[in-house]
Amino acid sequence: MNIKRTTLKDIANVLSISTAAVSKALNDDTRISVKTKKAVKQVAKELNYQPNHLASALRKGKSNLVGVILPRTNSSFFSSVVENMEEVLNKAGYNIIITQSNESFEKECKNIDTLLYTQVDGIIASMANETVDLSYYEKIKSNGIPLILFDRGENDLNVDYVGINDYDSSHMIIEHLVAKGCKRIAHIGGYRRTRIFNNRIRGYIDAIKKHDLPHDDELLIESSLTLEDGRRQMKKLLALKNRPDAVYVASDYAALGALQILNERGIKVPEEIKLVGFGNEPFTSLVTPSITSVSQHSEQIGRLAAETFLGYVEKDVVVQSLNKIILDSELIVRSSSN
Amino acid sequence: MNIKRTTLKDIANVLSISTAAVSKALNDDTRISVKTKKAVKQVAKELNYQPNHLASALRKGKSNLVGVILPRTNSSFFSSVVENMEEVLNKAGYNIIITQSNESFEKECKNIDTLLYTQVDGIIASMANETVDLSYYEKIKSNGIPLILFDRGENDLNVDYVGINDYDSSHMIIEHLVAKGCKRIAHIGGYRRTRIFNNRIRGYIDAIKKHDLPHDDELLIESSLTLEDGRRQMKKLLALKNRPDAVYVASDYAALGALQILNERGIKVPEEIKLVGFGNEPFTSLVTPSITSVSQHSEQIGRLAAETFLGYVEKDVVVQSLNKIILDSELIVRSSSN
DNA sequence: TACTTTTGGTTAATCGATTAAACAAATATA
């Protein structure tokens, strides 16, 4: 095939005017007469003119593309965040490029390179669990384009962030379990070095103390939060002399693993042990019993991250100011704790 | 910020040579001396040079970007397809841009426009359920870039396709159920106008006939295949005077809905009714009882779609030849039918 | 009438990288 696209020049030739006039006509420049504009648009349509984005982006120094980095796409949370982000950005004339890191630091670095290479106007990212070294994110900042983090942020990096209040979410969960009569609550948490998981752990500890409940070390477990590890850690908890009567798991996937173990051993949920997850993944309402979980307002997070980005590009001067938006989460109570 | 990036010119100035020499040195042109190459690469590193992709893409008429259109990203099937596609394409120097149609025809058209506008070198897509009008896909073809469809293809459109053999998959399922002693097998299928679902229906009918089993109209139901509709259609089947002893559902989501109804009504699965889904979504192994399903070899589909694309760009002449790759699927037997 | 403004364009430079063509210097060949 190798069909050559119609360019401004082609339109200009047909009408015997300059390409500059054509360009201005298509962009509704005031200095072009209505008559010319009509003629140009007519010919453009006839020739099926598609502007060459590369050329205009190069000239304008602006690609109207926003890069998005996700730990993974097959999560309803991330999927929903992106959907809402896209809606806001599309309206403002931006398109998005999605890349996934698969929770790998190496992949994440590659993604950043790809996006910078594609000359995106900004990057909105949620960091991989693995990521500790922040030099690659510094690279974005030194490139002079806005960087907005969501969900998995990093305080040391001086950039904008949109997420939920993890500390308060833990409190909310503990309040709920205490109200249901639980006296011995365990927590299967994420890695402490990840800020959001650390905050959930802190919230758990403080809430437990507040209610004068036992906060034995054996009740607080650090986990990779995969389904497999959820199974493993639940087994550990069941092996304790003094079993917990409730388990708060910092991820729905690990919570599901825990539930499988409880089901397999014939331990009744919620009668014997109550269970709470985190993330409100769709399957939490599908399994038996359905799992109580925390909704993170993915729609708002996506929307706000996009709007934060737009806040920068609409100003000429990009002064990256710390813009932390912390939303309240919502507890969705289901059978596993009710 | 608005930091201006280093360009070829900056490097050229430092070394007092031409930008052409710099460009060639960085691209390892044989006509540049080893000494110069070393010096150029050294300076490039020092100045943290990042090539401007827009400029080179414009000049070369090639963006090294491949557009991907997915009905949705939060499905493990699509997620896995993309992951494998990306691996193959990255190795060949291509990067991908993911867009999601959310099963909406309108959104799909917008996605196509976005991708063409971004000057991708090719498009790999799986069509939205809604899509009937193919003119937008014709637009891609008339743009002269390769188009490869996967999973949800369309025979009328003369393009390459990678997918599984849906007709045979139905046969495989029926054979399995017959072997388990089922005598009255129902099918909750998708919309007949979608090719893959139509093939599954044809396979079901032919396999049923082959075994001289009853193929009453009431046993074959057309569905949107959402979880909700799965529940609805299962209720219908249970209301029949002559209930089926097995149900083959063309999607895991709808199969899960069906399972919920069966569980709610205390009907034992697989003892009273056996159940088979389609797609091998992760939750099929997580629910109780786990659901027998069909694996679609997402890894291979992704890889092959990518390779098909590469097959075009490596040749100079792009002759879009019909290149249909049909893979065998695999039945994953779990508790719901065992 | 003479000068200023407005209208509706045109010309030419530009974005940054690539590349065909040209060319000077070094080396090889007759």
Added chain:
DNA sequence: TATATTTGTTTAATCGATTAACCAAAAGTA
């Protein structure tokens, strides 16, 4: 020694759209 070839680089054009600067013609103003 004279000519041909190779080596290493420069010059200049190019991709397509945008835009600053310029300009001619028409219209307005004193």
